[in-house]
Amino acid sequence: MTAELHCAHCDQETLHTLVYAGRLLVSTTCQTCQTQVKHEPGDLRIQYVKDLENRILTKPGRLWKRFWRSPVAVFWSFPKKTIEQPRKIWDEIKELFK
Numbered sequence: 177m178t179a180e181l182h183c184a185h186c187d188q189e190t191l192h193t194l195v196y197a198g199r200l201l202v203s204t205t206c207q208t209c210q211t212q213v214k215h216e217p218g219d220l221r222i223q224y225v226k227d228l229e230n231r232i233l234t235k236p237g238r239l240w241k242r243f244w245r246s247p248v249a250v251f252w253s254f255p256k257k258t259i260e261q262p263r264k265i266w267d268e269i270k271e272l273f274k
């Protein structure tokens with residue numbers, strides 16, 4: 177996947193290679209100078225979970241509030257049965273926090 181983006185190194189709009197994990201952008205590489213810009217894995221995970229949040233229709237608000245305060249810790253203590261989410265989504269999240 178490619179897109180025209182501004183490259184700080186070339187100081188102009190150049191063609192970049194975009195690398196995605198699912199629907200999220202992981203890194204962009206300038207095809208002219210090969211400068212790669214990586215997106216923070218931490219940010220990526222938070223973005224990903226926020227994205228999931230939008231996909232989840234029934235969400236217990238209090239749990240999510242706790243989740244934002246301490247995502248990893250709360251995730252592992254999630255009583256999964258209290259959240260009736262498709263198993264697939266939790267498997268996706270688990271992958272991210274491994």
Ligand SMILES: [Zn+2]
Pocket residue numbers: 183184185186187190206207208209210211
């Ligand atoms: Zn460049």
